Amino acid sequence: MRFMSPGSVVWFEIGTADLQTVQNFYGPLLGWTFEVDPDSSFDGRTYTRIIAPGAPWPMGAIQQGETGGEVINLSMLSADVGADVDKLTALGAEVVVPATAVGDVTVFARLKDPRGNTFSLFSRGSSEDLAERAQATEEHMEASAFQPQPGSMAWFEIGTTDPQATIDFYSSAFGWRFEKDETAGGKPYFNIFTGGDRPGGGLWEHSSGTGDGDYMMPSILVTDVPATAAAATDAGARVEHGPETNPDGLVFARLLDPHGNHFGLFSQPAHSG
Structure with a gap:
């Protein structure tokens, strides 16, 4: 199996109502930079990419808005978010945000495992306009997994x-x-x-x-x-x-x-x- 296989942890998210405080803490501490992702910002929720020092593509994001409280969660790749939500709830997980389409960018869901830890699922997007960027991001993630750099x-x-x-x-x-x-x-x-x-x-x-x-x-x-x-x-x-x-x-x-x-x-x- 490859790094970008369903079930792999390939992203993380910081959910917050206070975007500036999060950026002010992690930016100087770890050298992170930030840029708003207009394609993933919707319903009043600003989605801000997190970029490690020297990296060409993001490794995570800050989601500002109603996210289920102040939380950091890992994100797992899913081939079918809706089906995986059904499977995970049958195993004892709790749904925080149900399977939600973000245009043709992705489908995501946020859950809590039986021990109360928050995590999310996301699927690859169907947008042809974003396909090149998505492929480049995945290639960078895979390379970074084997040769990580400080701040990642x-x-x-x-x-x-x-x-x-x-x-x-x-x-x-x-x-x-x-x-x-x-x-x-x-x-x-x-x-x-x-x-x-x-x-x-x-x-x-x-x-x-x-x-x-x-x-x-x-x-x-x-x-x-x-x-x-x-x-x-x-x-x-x-x-x-x-x-x-x-x-x-x-x-x-x-x-x-x-x-x-x-x-x-x-x-x-x-x-x-």
Whole structure:
């Protein structure tokens, strides 16, 4: 399976009523730039693309308007959003925004998994006018997945107090595969394979009473996790975990942004290039 296969996590969204605050926080912190997407802005909802430093195409978006509260959610590619919504609700998901067509750009839906984590589905558009841009965006996403640059979403993480329920749901929903991460220094951490031979995310089991709850978040590659985490706290964020270093040299931290949304920071081990 390719990176851009149904069920793959290929996008993220920040839902907010306060677009400027989100941009003022993440822009200086991670070097993100922003541009309004007129084709995806509708019904009074402004859709703003998020572009990583030096990237030609976006990796996510900010949706301003009625989004179900202040939230960051991962987005999975779907071949048929309506059918997938029916399948996921039968597995215990809750619909936040039903399958909705955005002209001929896409169809999307927003749901909550049985543990309360928000995620969304979207389908490829049918617009011939946007086909070239869509293809270029997908090619960039696929290349970035294998050679991520600082400031880009290069991982995702699910934290859960009920790992079996979480694994059962996402395995049944999207065919994800979970394998214990032997490089995590003994932590109950599982790599998540969403459609290829490399993991795209991880699951951290919090059932041992650490006080960490359930969440689902994008993780951003940076060059210096402690420095970026310190800058984030100066800008109004709160560090929930870390910075911590794995035995292989990977450094990571989990934070809450000024609106209370989880996001991760990590840097690669020096030998990984």
